[in-house]
Amino acid sequence: MLGYNGYLHARDVTTQFGEPVLLLAALASAALIIASFFYLWKGEKKSFEHIKKIQRANLALLILGFLILVWFHMKINQNIELVNLMTGEALGSYYVPLWIESEKMYFWVMWIGVFVYLLNRKGPTVFAAVSNLSFGLSVLITNFYSSPFKDPLPIFHGEISIWYTLIEQGNSPGAWNYTGQLFGKMAYFYNSTYMWVHPPLLFIAYASLVITFLGSVFMLKSKEISIDKIAYDHAKFGYILLTFGFLIGYPWAVTAWGDAQWWWDPKVSGSLMMWMFYTAYLHSYLYVNRTGMRRVTAVIGIMCFLSLVFTYLLTYISAGVHAYG
Amino acid sequence: MRMGKTFGYDYTLIIATVAILLAIGIISLYGIGYYHNAGEENPSWTQGPKHTEYLEMMNKYTSPTVVALLIVLGLCIPKRVVPRDVLKRISWALVGVTAMLYFIRGITWALGVMLMLAIAVQTASLVLTLLKRGRLVYEKEGYLVQLGSAMLHLGVIILIFDVALLRGHAQHISIFWVAMILVTLGMFLSFYGRTDPRKWLPAIKS
Numbered sequence: 001m002l003g004y005n006g007y008l009h010a011r012d013v014t015t016q017f018g019e020p021v022l023l024l025a026a027l028a029s030a031a032l033i034i035a036s037f038f039y040l041w042k043g044e045k046k047s048f049e050h051i052k053k054i055q056r057a058n059l060a061l062l063i064l065g066f067l068i069l070v071w072f073h074m075k076i077n078q079n080i081e082l083v084n085l086m087t088g089e090a091l092g093s094y095y096v097p098l099w100i101e102s103e104k105m106y107f108w109v110m111w112i113g114v115f116v117y118l119l120n121r122k123g124p125t126v127f128a129a130v131s132n133l134s135f136g137l138s139v140l141i142t143n144f145y146s147s148p149f150k151d152p153l154p155i156f157h158g159e160i161s162i163w164y165t166l167i168e169q170g171n172s173p174g175a176w177n178y179t180g181q182l183f184g185k186m187a188y189f190y191n192s193t194y195m196w197v198h199p200p201l202l203f204i205a206y207a208s209l210v211i212t213f214l215g216s217v218f219m220l221k222s223k224e225i226s227i228d229k230i231a232y233d234h235a236k237f238g239y240i241l242l243t244f245g246f247l248i249g250y251p252w253a254v255t256a257w258g259d260a261q262w263w264w265d266p267k268v269s270g271s272l273m274m275w276m277f278y279t280a281y282l283h284s285y286l287y288v289n290r291t292g293m294r295r296v297t298a299v300i301g302i303m304c305f306l307s308l309v310f311t312y313l314l315t316y317i318s319a320g321v322h323a324y325g
Numbered sequence: 326m327r328m329g330k331t332f333g334y335d336y337t338l339i340i341a342t343v344a345i346l347l348a349i350g351i352i353s354l355y356g357i358g359y360y361h362n363a364g365e366e367n368p369s370w371t372q373g374p375k376h377t378e379y380l381e382m383m384n385k386y387t388s389p390t391v392v393a394l395l396i397v398l399g400l401c402i403p404k405r406v407v408p409r410d411v412l413k414r415i416s417w418a419l420v421g422v423t424a425m426l427y428f429i430r431g432i433t434w435a436l437g438v439m440l441m442l443a444i445a446v447q448t449a450s451l452v453l454t455l456l457k458r459g460r461l462v463y464e465k466e467g468y469l470v471q472l473g474s475a476m477l478h479l480g481v482i483i484l485i486f487d488v489a490l491l492r493g494h495a496q497h498i499s500i501f502w503v504a505m506i507l508v509t510l511g512m513f514l515s516f517y518g519r520t521d522p523r524k525w526l527p528a529i530k531s
Contacts, residue, residue: 236517240516244505263383264360269354269356272353276346276350280343280346283346284343318357318361319360320360
């Protein structure tokens with residue numbers, strides 16, 4: 001039936017192979033958390049070697065899981081083709097981005113793993129151990145609350161399944177109308193170039209800014225300039241991607257949503273708030289050596305991250321043009 | 326305005342910039358709360374006049390902070406190439422003209438003129454930086470860093486101008502791309518302009 005069975009088979013395979021991979025990554029994360037605690041307790045440089053090895057294995061498993069998702073998305077492209085049911089004309093195949101629905105969190109966490117891996121290469125520090133611990137926790141959260149393998153792409157799956165059901169029932173007018181809706185979403189959302197550029201830039205930025213957050217927390221307690229520098233370097237890198245990612249979304253938003261409707265939408269306001277806070281952080285860091293500014297900068301750095309998490313969650317907790325469901 | 330000995334001109338400007346940025350962030354947060362509550366009361370409120378009122382309210386709340394940001398930007402970036410006293414006078418004149426226009430022609434005109442003047446000042450600053458004119462401190466900050474900073478701030482002002490006043494104009498998106506290139510390239514140069522490019526190359530073993 002127009003590739004539906006092939007798609008369903010690919011979806012099952014994704015769950016069959018993906019879930020054990022993520023479970024292994026979760027187990028590795030539990031080991032990473034224990035090893036990080038052990039290092040923080042004993043402070044033995046030798047034990048940091050174990051952290052590095054476990055973290056590498058964990059990251060490799062996440063990359064393997066990501067490759068399974070790539071395969072699944074390729075299968076969607078090969079199997080599902082929207083067709084004009086009246087004329088039989090092909091309307092196009094899906095190019096579903098790899099960072100939507102439950103895959104968002106996974107992609108973000110995988111990139112946190114990349115930044116923690118790079119941090120580990122700089123040598124054993126308390127800060128690196130805390131970063132590994134945070135990475136381990138984020139993998140566990142992903143495994144329990146946002147696994148992309150448990151029910152792959154539930155919204156997309158629901159949409160496609162309704163379409164096939166309508167076709168199977170021979171409900172031509174309903175299927176015809178629904179095809180129009182699906183085609184609109186395919187053209188402006190799934191297959192849009194913007195969706196292949198805007199979200200990944202933001203998630204890579206978010207991952208980099210996790211390190212800035214941890215550095216800001218450290219900044220409140222310790223006065224280690226090296227950690228401040230790490231936090232600032234990650235903020236700069238994240239900020240470039242964040243800004244470019246936001247801006248690249250603008251022309252698309254104007255085309256897809258028109259002018260007024262999406263202005264001051266919660267996600268847009270949240271993104272603006274986050275960008276303003278990070279801009280404030282970068283400016284205040286310029287005078288970090290002045291009396292009291294280290295603490296102020298650290299507090300702003302923490303505010304930045306809270307606004308980031310809040311903005312991320314807005315998609316799920318608030319209405320608006322970015323809302324899911 | 327006389328700066329205290331403990332603060333200094335640059336530091337005061339940075340503190341003011343940080344305060345304004347945080348204020349815009351907090352206004353945005355207020356907007357999120359308002360939007361959320363309005364949606365809870367009436368899920369289809371975005372289709373009615375209340376949504377238009379909300380958009381107007383948010384624009385009204387952010388306008389003063391945007392004006393303040395433009396003034397601070399006008400005092401901050403060109404200070405490298407224009408004497409501070411001249412800059413202060415230009416800024417006060419800018420505030421006066423904007424206030425006058427606000428009462429005579431309304432906020433759109435006032436903001437438009439202010440933005441155009443700010444673009445002119447920042448463009449002059451960028452050109453002077455490019456030509457290495459003025460009181461530039463290359464040893465301290467580096468040529469590329471200063472160039473990047475000038476590009477970045479000019480890009481931000483063009484962006485505000487374009488998004489605030491040129492929506493619906495035929496060249497809106499083209500101007501947006503120009504601003505975006507300035508912002509991104511400027512940011513890259515500001516952050517990494519001082520970095521030794523050899524750092525990015527793999528180490529060559531002798």
